[in-house]
Amino acid sequence: MIGVGTGTLLLGVSAAWLTAMCDFPGRKILSWAFLLPMAMPAYIIAYTYTGILDFAGPIQTLLRHSFDWKYGDYYFPEIRSLGGAICMLSLVLYPYVYMLVRVSFIEQSTAVLEASRNLGKKPWQTLFLVALPIARPAIVAGVSLALMETLADYGTVAYFGVSAFTTGIFRTWYGLGELTTAAQLCAFLMLFVFALIIAERWSRQRLRFHHNASQKKMVRLQLSGWRSALALSVGVLIVALGFIIPAGQLAIWAASRWQENVNSQFLDLLFNSFSLAFVAALCCMLVAIFLAYSKRIFNSRLEQGSIGIASLGYAVPGTVIAVGVLIPIAWLDNQIDFLSRTWFDYPTGLLLSGTLGILVFAYLVRFLSIALNTVDSGLISIKPNLDESARSLGASPSKVLRRIHLPILRTSLLTALLLVFVEVLKELPTTLILRPFNFNTLAVRTYELASDERLMDAALPALAIVIIGLLPVLLITKSILKERLTND
Amino acid sequence: MTSQLILDKVTVNYDGVSAISDASFSLNEGEIGCLLGPSGCGKTTLLRSIAGFEPVADGSISLHGERISTAKYTQVPEERAVGMVFQDFALFPHLNVSKNIGFGLGHLTSSEKDSRILEMLSLVDLERVSERFPHELSGGQQQRVALARALAPSPQILLLDEPFSNLDAELRTQLAAEVRTLLKQNKVTTLLVTHDQDEAFAMADKIALLNSGKIVQTDTPYEIYHKPGSLFAADFIGKGTIINVAIDAAGLLGNNLGSLSINALPDETGNSVKLLVRPDDIAYDDTSETKLSIVSKSFLGPNYLYELALEDGQRVPCLTHSHIDIPVGDNLPVRFDLRHVVIFNAE
Numbered sequence: 001m002i003g004v005g006t007g008t009l010l011l012g013v014s015a016a017w018l019t020a021m022c023d024f025p026g027r028k029i030l031s032w033a034f035l036l037p038m039a040m041p042a043y044i045i046a047y048t049y050t051g052i053l054d055f056a057g058p059i060q061t062l063l064r065h066s067f068d069w070k071y072g073d074y075y076f077p078e079i080r081s082l083g084g085a086i087c088m089l090s091l092v093l094y095p096y097v098y099m100l101v102r103v104s105f106i107e108q109s110t111a112v113l114e115a116s117r118n119l120g121k122k123p124w125q126t127l128f129l130v131a132l133p134i135a136r137p138a139i140v141a142g143v144s145l146a147l148m149e150t151l152a153d154y155g156t157v158a159y160f161g162v163s164a165f166t167t168g169i170f171r172t173w174y175g176l177g178e179l180t181t182a183a184q185l186c187a188f189l190m191l192f193v194f195a196l197i198i199a200e201r202w203s204r205q206r207l208r209f210h211h212n213a214s215q216k217k218m219v220r221l222q223l224s225g226w227r228s229a230l231a232l233s234v235g236v237l238i239v240a241l242g243f244i245i246p247a248g249q250l251a252i253w254a255a256s257r258w259q260e261n262v263n264s265q266f267l268d269l270l271f272n273s274f275s276l277a278f279v280a281a282l283c284c285m286l287v288a289i290f291l292a293y294s295k296r297i298f299n300s301r302l303e304q305g306s307i308g309i310a311s312l313g314y315a316v317p318g319t320v321i322a323v324g325v326l327i328p329i330a331w332l333d334n335q336i337d338f339l340s341r342t343w344f345d346y347p348t349g350l351l352l353s354g355t356l357g358i359l360v361f362a363y364l365v366r367f368l369s370i371a372l373n374t375v376d377s378g379l380i381s382i383k384p385n386l387d388e389s390a391r392s393l394g395a396s397p398s399k400v401l402r403r404i405h406l407p408i409l410r411t412s413l414l415t416a417l418l419l420v421f422v423e424v425l426k427e428l429p430t431t432l433i434l435r436p437f438n439f440n441t442l443a444v445r446t447y448e449l450a451s452d453e454r455l456m457d458a459a460l461p462a463l464a465i466v467i468i469g470l471l472p473v474l475l476i477t478k479s480i481l482k483e484r485l486t487n488d
Numbered sequence: 489m490t491s492q493l494i495l496d497k498v499t500v501n502y503d504g505v506s507a508i509s510d511a512s513f514s515l516n517e518g519e520i521g522c523l524l525g526p527s528g529c530g531k532t533t534l535l536r537s538i539a540g541f542e543p544v545a546d547g548s549i550s551l552h553g554e555r556i557s558t559a560k561y562t563q564v565p566e567e568r569a570v571g572m573v574f575q576d577f578a579l580f581p582h583l584n585v586s587k588n589i590g591f592g593l594g595h596l597t598s599s600e601k602d603s604r605i606l607e608m609l610s611l612v613d614l615e616r617v618s619e620r621f622p623h624e625l626s627g628g629q630q631q632r633v634a635l636a637r638a639l640a641p642s643p644q645i646l647l648l649d650e651p652f653s654n655l656d657a658e659l660r661t662q663l664a665a666e667v668r669t670l671l672k673q674n675k676v677t678t679l680l681v682t683h684d685q686d687e688a689f690a691m692a693d694k695i696a697l698l699n700s701g702k703i704v705q706t707d708t709p710y711e712i713y714h715k716p717g718s719l720f721a722a723d724f725i726g727k728g729t730i731i732n733v734a735i736d737a738a739g740l741l742g743n744n745l746g747s748l749s750i751n752a753l754p755d756e757t758g759n760s761v762k763l764l765v766r767p768d769d770i771a772y773d774d775t776s777e778t779k780l781s782i783v784s785k786s787f788l789g790p791n792y793l794y795e796l797a798l799e800d801g802q803r804v805p806c807l808t809h810s811h812i813d814i815p816v817g818d819n820l821p822v823r824f825d826l827r828h829v830v831i832f833n834a835e
Contacts, residue, residue, distance in 0.1 A: 111578035114541055117565040118572045119592030119641065129591075133582040 003083070007090025008146040011238055012097025013132075013139060018235055020105035021131070023220035024228035030235040031102075032477040037242030038095045039469035041426045041443070043155020044462045046088045047450040048246040050159070051253070053079045080160045088156055091242040093149050097142030099476070104138035105131065123221060137203035144200035151192060152317035154429035155447055165189040166319045166429060173323065173433075183327065186320040197315050247466055253459030269461060273425055273441040276356065280363040281371075281420035285413060287364060288371035292379050307372065314369040318362075322433035325362045359434045366430060367423050371416040378412025379405075415475065422472050426465055492517045492677045493538070493645055497547035498557075500530070500537045507533040510547070511703045513696050515645070518675040520668065522688040524712075525698030526724065531681045534698075535647050538679065539572050540565035552644045571643030575650045577634040579622040585609075585633050586618045592641040608636040611670065627655050628663060635667065639676065646671070648680040652687055664690040685725055689713070697721055719832055722764040727793075730832075731802045734760045742800075746824050764830040767793060767807035771823050779819035780804075794820055 018024075019031035037045075053059055078084065108131060116126040132139075154166040165185060173182040223231055291310060295303045313321070382405060390400045428443045435444065442461040449458035493515040500508040507530040515521045523531040536542045538549055540556070540563060549557040551570065556563040580588050589608050593601045609615045612632040622630060631651065638646055651667070652660045668691050671678050682688050688695050689709045697705045697712060697720075705717040716722040722730060734742035742760075780796035783803060787810060794806045806822060814820055 109576060109578055111574040111576055112580060114539075114565070115572065115574055115578040115580075115637075116591070117541075118539055118568075118570065119637070120566045120594065121591075122564075122566055130580055130582075134580070136582070 003086035004089045004093065004150045005143050005147055007086055008094040008097045009139065009143055011090060011094035012142055012146075013101055013135075015094065015098045015235065015238060016101035016105055016135075017127070017131075018231050020102045021127075021221055022223050022231060024223040024231045026232045026235070030232075030239070033239045033243075034098050034235070035095050035473050035476055036239060036244075036470075037092045038476075039466050039473050040092050040243055040246060041155070041428070041465060041469065042089050042092050042149075042153050043159060043428060043447060043450075044250070044465065045092055045242070045246045046085070046156040046159050047455055047458065048249050048462070049084070049088065050079055051455040052245070052249055053077075082160075082162050085156050085160045085162050088160075089146075089150050089153060091238075093146040094238075094242070096145040096149070097139065100138040100142040100145075101135050104135040108134055140203035141200050144196045144203070148193060148196050148200075148315050151189060151196075152319070152429075154317075154319055154432070159447075159450060165192075166317060169319050169323060170429070170433075182323055186323050189317060189320060193315050193317070197312065247463075250459045250463045250466065253456045254463045257456050257460065266460065269440055269442055269445055270464065272439065273443070276359070276441060277421045277424040279356075280360050280367070280424045281417045283360055283364050284368050284371040284420045285375070285416050287368060288375040288416060289413075291372055292375045295376070296379055310368050310372060312369070313365045314367065316366065318366060318427055318430035319433065321362050321366050322430045325358060325365065326434065329358055355436060356439070359431065359436075362430050362434050363420075363424050363427070366427070367420045370419050370423060374412050374416040374419065375409070378409045382408050418475065419472055422468055425468055491515065492519075492552055493521075493679065494550040495534075495538075495547070496550070498534070498537065498544050498549060499546035500533050500542055501545045502530075502533050502542065506545075506701060508537070508701050511696075511698075511701075512547075513703060513706060515677055515679060515694070517677055518672075520671060520678045520680065520691055520693050522680045522682060522692035522695045523698055524682060524685060524688045524692075524695050527683050529698040530701040531683075531698050532649060535572075535649055535679065535681045538645075539570050539647055540568050569641070569644040570647060571638035571641065571645070572647040573631075573634045573638050573649065573651050576654060577622075577630045579630060579633055579637075581622055584619050584621050585614060585625070588622070588633055589637045589640050591637060604640060608640045611639070611674075612636045628659055631655065631663065635670075639674075644677065646676050646678045648678065650682055651680065653682070653684070660684075661686065661690060667691070697724070699724075714828060714830075716764065716830060719762065722830055722832070726766060727805060728764050728766040729802075729804050730762050730764050731798070731804060732760055733763055745798075746826060762832040763826075764832070765804045766828075767805040769825055769829050770796070770804055770806040771825050772806065772808040772812055772820065773823035774821050776821040776823045778823065779821050780806075781819050782814060782816050784816060785814075796820060796822070 015030075015034045019027055019034065051057055112130060112134070113126055116130045117123070121129060151165065153164075154170065156162075157164040158167050158170070165188070169182050169185045169189070172185060291303075291307050295307055316324075386404060387400055390404050391397075395403065425441070426443060428447055431441055431444050432447065435441070440448075442465050446458045446461045446465065449455075449461075491514045493513075495511055495513045498508060498511045499506060511534060513521070513523075523534060525531045533542055537544050537557060538551075543562040544557045544559060546559050548555050548559075551568065555561070556568055580591065583591065586605050586609070590601055590605045593604055596604065605618075606615075609618055612635055614629060614632055614636065617625060617629060622633070625633065631654075635651075652664055655663065664687050680688070680691055692709060695707060695709055695712050696703045697707075699720050705712060705721050707715070707717075712721065713726055716725055719730065722728065733745060736759075740746075741763075745763075780798065783795045783797050785792050785794045790810055792808050792810050792812060794808065795803050796806050797803055806820065808820075
C-alpha cells in the first residue's frame with residue numbers, strides 16, 4: 001500500500017506538474033495521453049507484463065540470444081512479486097492523482113506563484129513551498145482514491161501470488177470454507193477503507209479553502225533544449241509503460257490467435273458481458289434517478305443519510321461486497337427453503353443465491369455512487385427557479401419533466417449509463433464470487449485463461465475490455481479539451 | 489534627490505502585440521506614483537515588467553541606479569528588490585498570516601525573522617489575527633497582510649496592482665488614505681496602478697496617464713485634473729463635457745458664453761475651439777440674464793447635477809445646491825465662470 005501510494009504520488013504529481021505548469025512540444029497530446037492507463041485494468045496489465053518479462057518472454061529471450069546466457073546466468077527482476085504488483089498498480093492508478101492535482105495546479109492563481117517569485121524564491125522553491133502545499137488536498141484525495149482501488153484489487157495480487165486482504169478473503173471463503181473468518185477479514189479491510197474515505201472527504205473540504213479564482217491565463221514555465229526533451233521523454237515513458245506497451249502486446253497476441261479464438265464461444269462471452277453490464281447500468285441509473293429526485297424534493301436528513309450510505313459503495317472492495325451480499329441472501333434462501341418445506345413440504349433449494357439477480361444487485365451496491373454522482377450533478381444544474389418559471393408559464397409537472405429536465409439531464413444520464421457499464425465490464429472479484437455456475441464474462445474469462453498461463457488466449461477478451469475502457473477516458477478527455485478552450 | 493525608479497523609453501510586447509510603447513517615467517525616493525488609465529491601456533503590463541514578469545522589448549528600467557530590464561537582459565523576479573501587492577492579494581492559502589508575512593524573509597536568522605514579522609504585524613495593526621489563515625480574514629485584513637508581506641523584505645520600491653479594486657466602495661477611500669499615510673511615514677517609494685481616478689487622487693504625488701499603451705501625460709493630480717493636456721485626458725479625468733464653440737479674434741465665444749482672455753488661447757486658433765466644461769464652471773445665479781433650459785437632472789444628496797442645453801443644442805453640466813430645485817423643461821439662470829476652463833484647438 002505504501003508502495004502504491006508513493007508510486008502514484010510520484011507519477012501523478014510529476015505528470016500533472018509537467019502538463020499544467022510547464023510548456024514543451026507535445027504537452028497538449030500528453031495531457032490527455034496521461035489518462036490512457038485508466039482504461040487498463042490492473043490485472044490485465046499485470047499478466048501482460050508477466051508475458052513480456054518472464055523467462056520465456058521476448059525480453060529475456062532476446063537477452064539470452066544476444067549475450068548467449070543460459071538460465072541462472074544473469075539476474076532479472078521477478079515481475080510476479082510484491083514489487084512487481086506495486087509497479088503494475090502504480091502504472092494504472094496514477095491517473096487518479098494526475099487528474100485531481102492537474103486541476104488543482106491549473107486553478108491555482110498565477111498571482112500566488114508570482115508573489116512567491118516576487119518575494120525572492122526561485123522557481124523550484126516556489127514549486128515546493130507554494131504550488132505543492134496548495135495542491136496537497138488534491139494530492140491526498142487522489143492518493144486515497146488510488147489506495148482504495150489498491151485495497152479493492154484482487155486480480156493483480158492473486159495472479160502475482162502476493163498475499164493481500166482480498167486474496168485472503170477469497171482463500172478463507174473458498175479454500176477453507178470459513179465464513180466467519182472471511183467476514184472478519186472483510187470487516188478489518190473496511191477499517192482501512194473507512195480511514196481512506198475520511199482522508200478523502202476531509203481533503204476535499206480543505207480544497208474549498210485553497211481555491212483561488214485565477215483571473216489570468218496560465219503562464220507556463222517555458223522549457224527548452226534538453227529540459228523539454230527530458231520532459232517529453234519522461235511523459236512518453238509513463239504513457240508507454242502504462243498503456244502503449246501492454247496494449248500493443250495484447251493486440252499482437254490477440255492477432256496471433258485471432259482465428260482460433262473468435263468463435264461462437266467468444267461471441268457468447270461478449271453477449272453475456274454486454275447484456276449483464278447493460279442491465280446493471282440501467283438499474284444503477286434508475287435507482288440513481290430515484291434517489292437524486294427524492295433528495296431534491298424532500299431533502300430531509302433521511303434522504304441525505306441514505307444517499308450518503310449508498311454512495312459509499314464504490315469505496316468498498318468488490319470482494320467485501322460479494323461476501324456481504326452473499327451472507328444475508330444465503331440466510332434468506334435458507335429461511336425460504338425452511339418455510340416452504342415446513343408449510344408446503346416442498347424444498348425450494350437456494351432460490352436467490354447464484355442467480356444473475358444477485359450479481360446485478362451487488363453491482364448496484366458497488367457502482368450506484370458513480371451513477372448517483374453523475375445524475376446528481378446534472379440535477380443540481382437545474383435550478384429550482386427553472387421549474388418554477390416553467391410552471392408559472394403554464395406547464396404541468398409532467399411537462400416540466402419532459403420538456404425541461406430530461407433534455408437537460410440527457411447527457412448526465414448517458415454518462416452515468418456509460419460509466420457504470422464500463423466499470424461492470426472490468427469488475428473481476430464480485431463477478432468471480434457471485435456469478436452463476438458456468439456463466440462467463442470477459443473479465444472472468446481473461447482472469448481464468450491468464451491463471452492457466454494461457455496468456456495468448458487471454459489477450460482477446462482483455463483487449464476487448466481495454467478498448468471499452470477507453471470510452472470513459474475519451475469522455476474525460478472531451479471535458480479537458482473544453483476546459484482548455486476556456487483556459488488558453 | 490535621486491531618482492529611485494527610472495523607466496526610459498520602455499516598450500513591452502504582450503502576446504506578440506505591443507502593449508506599452510516608448511514609456512518614460514521616473515519616481516524619486518519616497519514618492520508615490522500612479523499609472524492611471526482605462527482598462528486595457530497596458531498599465532498592468534508595465535507594472536509587471538517592473539516586477540520582472542514581463543521582459544521589455546526596448547528601452548530600459550533602472551532601480552536605484554541599477555539596470556534591471558533591458559531588451560537584452562531581464563533580471564529574474566526573485567533577485568529584484570521589488571515588493572508587489574497583487575490585485576487579488578495572492579496570499580498563500582496554506583500559510584497563516586505570520587508565515588505569509590515571513591515568506592520573503594528566508595535570508596534572516598529565525599529570531600530576526602520573528603522580530604521583523606512582529607514589526608510588520610504592528611505596522612498594519614494585525615497582531616490579533618497573526619495565527620489566522622487567509623480565508624478567515626476580511627477583505628480589508630487580507631489587503632493589509634498582502635501589504636505587510638510585500639514590505640517585509642524592505643524592497644527598494646513597492647508596486648500596487650489595483651490594490652483596492654477587490655474591496656467595498658466605502659472601504660476603498662478610507663483604506664487609500666490609511667495606506668498613503670503608512671507609506672509616507674515609512675518613506676516607501678511606491679508605484680500604484682489603477683483605473684479609478686479617485687484612488688489615484690487620494691494616493692499619488694504624481695500621476696502618469698496612459699492611453700492605449702502610451703503615457704499621454706505625467707503631472708500632479710491637481711494639474712492632471714485642471715490642466716488636461718489632451719482631449720483624452722479631459723474626457724477621462726473628472727466629470728465634464730466637451731463642446732464646440734465658435735470664437736472670434738477678440739476671444740468672444742458663440743452661444744452667448746461670454747469671452748475668453750486672448751492670452752489663454754492656444755497659438756493657432758481657428759474659427760472655433762473645443763472647451764472642456766466642468767460642472768463647476770457654470771454656476772447658478774438667479775440674478776443672471778442667461779437662462780438655459782433643463783434637459784435632465786439628478787439628485788446627488790448635497791447637490792443637484794443639471795444637464796442644460798445651450799442655444800445650439802449642445803449640452804453642458806451644472807452643479808447646484810440641492811435646494812435649488814427646478815423642474816425639467818424650465819429654465820435655469822446661470823453665470824459662466826470660464827476662468828479655469830480648458831481650451832483645445834478644434835480639429
